[in-house]
Amino acid sequence: xxxxxxxxxxxxxxxxxxxxxxxxxxxxxxxxxxxxxxxxxxxxxxxxxxxxxxxxxxxxxxxxxxxxxxxxxxxxxxxxxxxxxxxxxxxxxxxxxxxxxxxxxxxxxxxxxxxxxxxxxxxxxxxxxxxxxxxxxxxxxxxxxxxxxxxxxxxxxxxxxxxxxxxxxxxxxxxxxxxxxxxxxxxxxxxxxxxxxxxxxxxxxxxxxxxxxxxxxxxxxxxxxxxxxxxxxxxxxxxxxxxxxxxxxxxxxxxxxxxxxxxxxxxxxxxxxxxxxxxxxxxxxxxxxxxxxxxxxxxxxxxxxxxxxxxxxxxxxxxxxxxxxxxxxxxxxxxxxxxxxxxxxxxxxxxxxxxxxxxxxxxxxxxxxxxxxxxxxxxxxxxxxxxxxxxxxxxxxxxxxxxxxxxxxxxxxxxxxxxxxxxxxxxxxxxxxxxxxxxxxxxxxxxxxxxxxxxxxxxxxxxxxxxxxxxxxxxxxxxxxxxxxxxxxxxxxxxxxxx
Amino acid sequence: xxxxxxxxxxxxxxxxxxxxxxxxxxxxxxxxxxxxxxxxxxxxxxxxxxxxxxxxxxxxxxxxxxxxxxxxxxxxxxxxxxxxxxxxxxxxxxxxxxxxxxxxxxxxxxxxxxxxxxxxxxxxxxxxxxxxxxxxxxxxxxxxxxxxxxxxxxxxxxxxxxxxxxxxxxxxxxxxxxxxxxxxxxxxxxxxxxxxxxxxxxxxxxxxxxxxxxxxxxxxxxxxxxxxxxxxxxxxxxxxxxxxxxxxxxxxxxxxxxxxxxxxxxxxxxxxxxxxxxxxx
Numbered sequence: 001x002x003x004x005x006x007x008x009x010x011x012x013x014x015x016x017x018x019x020x021x022x023x024x025x026x027x028x029x030x031x032x033x034x035x036x037x038x039x040x041x042x043x044x045x046x047x048x049x050x051x052x053x054x055x056x057x058x059x060x061x062x063x064x065x066x067x068x069x070x071x072x073x074x075x076x077x078x079x080x081x082x083x084x085x086x087x088x089x090x091x092x093x094x095x096x097x098x099x100x101x102x103x104x105x106x107x108x109x110x111x112x113x114x115x116x117x118x119x120x121x122x123x124x125x126x127x128x129x130x131x132x133x134x135x136x137x138x139x140x141x142x143x144x145x146x147x148x149x150x151x152x153x154x155x156x157x158x159x160x161x162x163x164x165x166x167x168x169x170x171x172x173x174x175x176x177x178x179x180x181x182x183x184x185x186x187x188x189x190x191x192x193x194x195x196x197x198x199x200x201x202x203x204x205x206x207x208x209x210x211x212x213x214x215x216x217x218x219x220x221x222x223x224x225x226x227x228x229x230x231x232x233x234x235x236x237x238x239x240x241x242x243x244x245x246x247x248x249x250x251x252x253x254x255x256x257x258x259x260x261x262x263x264x265x266x267x268x269x270x271x272x273x274x275x276x277x278x279x280x281x282x283x284x285x286x287x288x289x290x291x292x293x294x295x296x297x298x299x300x301x302x303x304x305x306x307x308x309x310x311x312x313x314x315x316x317x318x319x320x321x322x323x324x325x326x327x328x329x330x331x332x333x334x335x336x337x338x339x340x341x342x343x344x345x346x347x348x349x350x351x352x353x354x355x356x357x358x359x360x361x362x363x364x365x366x367x368x369x370x371x372x373x374x375x376x377x378x379x380x381x382x383x384x385x386x387x388x389x390x391x392x393x394x395x396x397x398x399x400x401x402x403x404x405x406x407x408x409x410x411x412x413x414x415x416x417x418x419x420x421x422x423x424x425x426x427x428x429x430x431x432x433x434x435x436x437x438x439x440x441x442x443x444x445x446x447x448x449x450x451x452x453x454x455x456x457x458x459x460x461x462x463x464x465x466x467x468x469x470x471x472x473x474x475x476x477x478x479x480x481x482x483x484x485x486x487x488x489x490x491x492x493x494x495x496x497x498x499x
Numbered sequence: 500x501x502x503x504x505x506x507x508x509x510x511x512x513x514x515x516x517x518x519x520x521x522x523x524x525x526x527x528x529x530x531x532x533x534x535x536x537x538x539x540x541x542x543x544x545x546x547x548x549x550x551x552x553x554x555x556x557x558x559x560x561x562x563x564x565x566x567x568x569x570x571x572x573x574x575x576x577x578x579x580x581x582x583x584x585x586x587x588x589x590x591x592x593x594x595x596x597x598x599x600x601x602x603x604x605x606x607x608x609x610x611x612x613x614x615x616x617x618x619x620x621x622x623x624x625x626x627x628x629x630x631x632x633x634x635x636x637x638x639x640x641x642x643x644x645x646x647x648x649x650x651x652x653x654x655x656x657x658x659x660x661x662x663x664x665x666x667x668x669x670x671x672x673x674x675x676x677x678x679x680x681x682x683x684x685x686x687x688x689x690x691x692x693x694x695x696x697x698x699x700x701x702x703x704x705x706x707x708x709x710x711x712x713x714x715x716x717x718x719x720x721x722x723x724x725x726x727x728x729x730x731x732x733x734x735x736x737x738x739x740x741x742x743x744x745x746x747x748x749x750x751x752x753x754x755x756x757x758x759x760x761x762x763x764x765x766x767x768x769x770x771x772x773x774x775x776x777x778x779x780x
Contacts, residue, residue: 094581220544220626428581430562431602438556 068098068201069434071225071235073208073248075101077127077183078396078413079241080190085140085417087197091425095434097199098233100206100225106191109184111147122269123182124373126295126303128152128281128407131498133414134179137189141196145189150296152178154280156361160336161287161468163346164477166484168494177494178281178407180295180303211238211251213392219437223391237424237435238392241413244382246398252389258401260380261462263290264313265404266306267375270328271368275300282363283405284332285465291405292331294363302364304328305404313376321369332363339470342477349481379403381459387416387447388440395420400451403462406497412451419446454496538716539616543596544626553711553747553754554598554661560745560754561660561765562602565589565687568741568767569656572685582607587655592642592676593662597623597635603658604635611654612637613645642675651678660689664722670731677735682772686737689745689765693722696761711749725760732768741767 070086072079083099086092109123129137137143153176158165168177194200207228214221222234240248249256272278278296285291290307297303306328308316316324338346382401387394396413423443424434432439464476483489543551569587585607591600594612596619604610612635614620620639627635638645657680666672673686680686691697698719705712729739744760747753 090579091581428605429566430558431566431605432558432562 065224065232065234067096067222067234069095069235070097070237070239071223071233072097072099072239072241073211073225074240074242074246074396074398075099075103075106075202075204076241076243076396077186077190077410078417079239080106080187080194081137081140081142081414082239082241082395082417082420083200083202084142084190084193084197085136085421086424087194087200088140089421089425091428092421093199095199095428097201098235099200099202100208100227101202101204102207104204106187107184108188108191109182110188120298120301122297122301122303122370122373123184124267124269124303124375125183126180126267126297126305127183127186127410128295129179129181129414130408130411131176131178133411134176136414136418140193142186142189142193145192146181146185147189148185148298149179149181150278150298151176152180152279152281152296155283156280156363157283157285159285159465159473159477159480160334161285161338161473162342162477163349164480164484166480166490168490168497177498180281180297182297182303208242208247211240211248211392213238213251214390216390219390220433221391223435235435236391236433237440239420240392240394240398241396242398244380244397244401246384246394248392249384249394249398252386252392252394254384254386254389254394256382256384258380258382260378261290261307261403262310263307263379263403264310264376265379266304266308266313266316267373267377268304268324268328269297269370269373270294270302270304270325270366271370272300272302272364273367275302275364278302278364280361280363282332284363286331287336287468290403290462291465292328293405293407294332295407301370302366306331307379307403307405310378317374317376321371324369324374325366328366328369332366339473341470342474345474345478349478381455383452383455386444388437388444390437391435393420393440393443399447400455402455402458405462406454406458408454408458408497411497412454415450416443416447419443535616538595539618541596541619541622543598543619543622551596551598553749553752554595556752557660557747557754558598558602560756561599561687561689562606564689564743564765564767565599565603565656565658565685566606568685568687572683572740572769584608588653589656589658590654590676590679591658591660593659593665594623594637595619597626597637599658599660600635600637601626601631604631608634610635613640613642615639615641642672646675646678649679652681654679654684655681656685656687658687660687662690663688663728664690664717666721669723669728670734673731674735677737677770680770682770684770685740686732686768686770687765688728688768689763690728691717691722691763692761693719693724694761697722697763700762705749709749725764725766728766729768732766736771737768738771739766739768741765 072083079099079101083097086095086097134143137146153174154167154169155177156165156167170177194202209226209228209230211223211225213223222236223238225233225235225238227233238248240246242248244258276299278299278301281293281295283291283293289309289312292306293304295303295305306316316327319327380401381403382397384394384399387399395416397409399416400412402409402412420443423439423446427434427436427439464472467473483493541551545552566584570583575583583606584603588609589603589611591603591610591612594600594614595616597612600610600612600623612620612623614623614637617639620637623637657676659676663669663672677686691701701712701717702719706714706716725742732739742760743765744757745763745765746755746757746759747763
């Protein structure tokens with residue numbers, strides 16, 4: 001008997017995950033396939049037609065094609081941070097790196113903007129950075145350029161349909177569980193670092209028309225990128241950091257799961273009533289809609305992320321500011337009608353003293369919404385079955401997209417960066433090929449082990465809290481209270497979210 | 500890459516081994532033509548399912564072994580920068596398709612790959628990129644021949660990875676090869692040990708049961724124990740500076756270091772210049 005005949009037996013440990021993925025694709029989520037498959041097929045078809053035409057022109061233009069060791073498509077937070085990380089790695093010092101971005105600039109917010117008005121002028125888009133992400137940014141020298149951020153040392157989550165709540169904090173109440181940073185501030189910090197890395201070339205306004213990776217017969221060929229202006233770039237390694245509609249992902253024909261939650265996130269910057277020490281993040285799971293979260297930005301200012309139905313989101317955007325503030329306050333404070341079963345289980349939890357550990361701190365009241373800070377965007381889930389192929393690799397939202405309820409989106413992307421840079425650096429250290437499938441598969445398996453677990457956890461939480469069927473509400477309340485009362489379980493969740 | 504015991508009388512080696520020559524002329528130099536043919540023209544670079552797939556993943560540990568060994572001898576500590584081996588000249592004896600040669604050359608070394616298999620050398624040559632062509636040259640031939648047309652004391656390092664177990668008279672073979680090494684230069688050898696465990700894993704499991712290697716890849720009797728290799732090296736004025744055991748997991752295709760040398764081991768030895776031999780450790 002030969003192992004070679006049974007590749008599923010000899011595959012690296014992570015093949016398990018691959019079959020698991022196929023399991024999802026073929027059996028688990030059949031309705032989702034209806035959503036994802038057509039788009040994948042269409043993109044494959046357009047790609048194959050464009051790639052055949054481009055390969056003809058390639059052979060003519062082969063000599064004129066520019067070559068870079070690494071091409072990063074997408075200059076978002078993850079793409080720029082990756083460029084900075086690759087550029088500052090000693091072993092990759094002789095690699096030519098090109099970062100392509102379709103926008104005109106990175107949309108950064110330099111600290112000057114604070115001074116020109118009395119108002120702090122906060123951005124309405126923020127990210128929650130885990131301690132692990134902060135450590136990475138620290139190592140890259142990015143964190144010192146983050147000129148405004150707010151430490152969160154306590155996270156309070158509760159259920160609108162019961163008394164159940166959970167608090168995440170370290171015993172000393174000062175060790176941060178998270179850091180809230182505005183997107184443009186973080187972009188500015190990353191670009192400051194990137195400016196110092198002179199071997200990374202950045203090109204703005206470069207729209208990618210198509211990407212082609214080498215066929216499995218000729219894995220040593222270069223990957224190529226065709227830009228809108230028909231310029232052709234050749235590269236050893238093509239990195240897709242181009243978000244959830246990734247062109248690079250379509251070029252590696254990776255099967256993917258993608259669906260919309262039929263929810264929109266409404267974001268806004270809010271002024272709070274008398275909260276000079278603003279270090280608690282609040283999140284309440286509402287019936288019909290989703291969680292509403294208040295993330296501290298600065299003393300007396302917090303950022304709102306309210307996940308709700310698209311219709312309600314539109315109403316919220318069109319409201320008068322006064323009504324909007326009213327709606328937000330009521331979302332945090334309103335008492336919803338509870339079923340008898342839930343009341344009884346809350347009584348049980350109270351009797352067991354599982355529910356309340358000391359007096360509960362109450363969320364601050366909102367007094368004002370900052371002018372023109374309201375916006376809304378749709379929420380979705382995305383998972384690419386492969387992160388890696390021959391000379392191409394996906395990172396950040398191109399590989400995985402999550403609901404923002406746990407504030408993990410960027411953290412997953414930064415985790416990708418850490419592992420990818422490490423794998424590439426090791427490969428260069430042993431004289432290997434940075435674009436080899438085996439190299440990149442190492443990254444894929446390491447990251448998928450982590451990301452898929454987090455993604456499914458977040459998706460499951462969203463689904464669990466979208467239900468208002470009393471027995472489920474009672475059970476989830478008991479579950480939450482049990483977790484809240486067990487330091488061990490809380491530590492487990494916190495260490496996973498902190499990575 | 501594969502060498503076989505030669506009879507003690509000197510045979511005038513021809514310049515090249517004809518790829519498809521008959522087995523009638525069995526030994527050329529230290530090389531057995533039949534065994535060379537067995538490996539000649541393998542799919543050396545087929546990473547996914549080639550028969551020598553383990554040799555590709557073997558680079559994960561053997562390239563750092565060679566690189567760190569060379570740098571340590573020169574008092575340089577790390578591989579933290581690209582082209583760490585720039586300026587070092589390495590001879591890869593039994594280079595096969597050039598898997599190890601390329602790995603070392605990518606770290607900046609100038610590499611000469613020597614292999615008696617015509618097709619191997621051709622494969623290795625075609626696999627070179629333009630950039631690597633400036634640093635890597637492949638020669639088809641045997642060491643006895645090469646030594647005659649190459650000045651002695653010329654290489655900073657001589658590498659023999661999975662080679663001496665295919666050589667009939669390894670003592671003579673090592674003696675010849677080490678002439679090319681500069682005083683203070685390093686030799687790196689990886690080879691399977693001659694133990695019951697290695698018979699079980701290489702011959703029985705590897706070749707017969709799991710078919711991870713082509714049948715007849717190894718002849719267990721020709722494996723050398725650690726003590727034997729160290730003895731040969733010592734008699735040639737080499738000082739062993741590092742010995743490591745090697746493990747391989749065929750399920751995950753993963754190589755790693757271990758303290759146990761009973762299966763397969765790696766040796767790093769340094770050529771003592773006559774004057775310094777007493778002082779340098």
